[in-house]
Amino acid sequence: MSDVHLIEEIISLSVMAFALSADAFSVALGMGLVRLRRRQLVMIGVVIGFFHMIMPLSGILIGGYLSDKLGHITMFVGSILLIGLGFHMIFSMFGKEEEKRLVPIGVGLWIFSISVSIDSFSVGLSLGMTGAEIWLAIVLFGTISMLLTWLGLFIGRYVGRLTGVYGELIGGVVLVGFGMKLLFFSQI
Numbered sequence: 001m002s003d004v005h006l007i008e009e010i011i012s013l014s015v016m017a018f019a020l021s022a023d024a025f026s027v028a029l030g031m032g033l034v035r036l037r038r039r040q041l042v043m044i045g046v047v048i049g050f051f052h053m054i055m056p057l058s059g060i061l062i063g064g065y066l067s068d069k070l071g072h073i074t075m076f077v078g079s080i081l082l083i084g085l086g087f088h089m090i091f092s093m094f095g096k097e098e099e100k101r102l103v104p105i106g107v108g109l110w111i112f113s114i115s116v117s118i119d120s121f122s123v124g125l126s127l128g129m130t131g132a133e134i135w136l137a138i139v140l141f142g143t144i145s146m147l148l149t150w151l152g153l154f155i156g157r158y159v160g161r162l163t164g165v166y167g168e169l170i171g172g173v174v175l176v177g178f179g180m181k182l183l184f185f186s187q188i
Helices: 003-020 022-031 038-070 073-092 107-130 134-159 165-185
Strands: none
Touching: 003 022, 003 038, 003 107, 003 134, 003 165, 022 038, 022 107, 022 134, 038 107, 038 134, 073 107, 073 165, 107 134, 107 165
């Protein structure tokens, strides 16, 4: 892999990681209002980062297998999945009722972590079909989601209630953009 291609891959995957972490950031803003100890805040970020690594890795492995079996059609399918996921994120922000807040410890933390990282599985599936750098994607997704979760928790803790709707909108638009890029500008 050339240096230019590696830099492009890092930039693309980093932007995608920010988009995928938008849900975690948005929910963490509200969760930060709950009085939590710093140790709990750190643990929440670590667990969310972990799930943002496991979910896309599972998707990448399955997507890579499908890519080997189905060839060039998987680039098309992967891009359509990204576009669909992006539109789902955009449209799901409309008509949302106020979510019940889980206490982010024990089972509540696991449920919260899975719920904000489930989108990463679909993106991982798409990345596996398109031949992305697996370990680079996993490390970036986990690290960026952990950092954005901590940022959301700390902002929520010190600033107060902020709306998280726009985070989902931005994340959805970015995923649609990446899906379009794969669909129209990738070498198939």
